[in-house]
Amino acid sequence: MTLKSVKVSELAVATTLSANDKVVVLSNTSGTPVMKAATVATVIRIANAVPATASSNGTPGTLAFDATNLYVCVANSVWVKAALTTW
Numbered sequence: 001m002t003l004k005s006v007k008v009s010e011l012a013v014a015t016t017l018s019a020n021d022k023v024v025v026l027s028n029t030s031g032t033p034v035m036k037a038a039t040v041a042t043v044i045r046i047a048n049a050v051p052a053t054a055s056s057n058g059t060p061g062t063l064a065f066d067a068t069n070l071y072v073c074v075a076n077s078v079w080v081k082a083a084l085t086t087w
Contacts, residue, residue: 044063050064054081
């Protein structure tokens with residue numbers, strides 16, 4: 001495996017991913033960079049808008065939220081929501 005360093009500004013945005021794709025996750029909480037490979041199945045997507053209905057288009061693993069609810073896409077075009085409350 002060949003390692004290559006790139007600046008964040010040089011990274012390409014992935015618009016589609018397949019089950020065989022790998023995503024590299026970088027973490028630097030301790031001051032030492034740590035690289036982990038994650039399968040696409042473990043990638044969490046954040047939607048830029050909440051779903052209009054429970055059957056709105058969606059990809060499993062996608063999250064969305066507004067001021068009162070958290071929405072999770074659990075299957076193709078199947079959304080569930082949970083009310084947000086203080087605790």
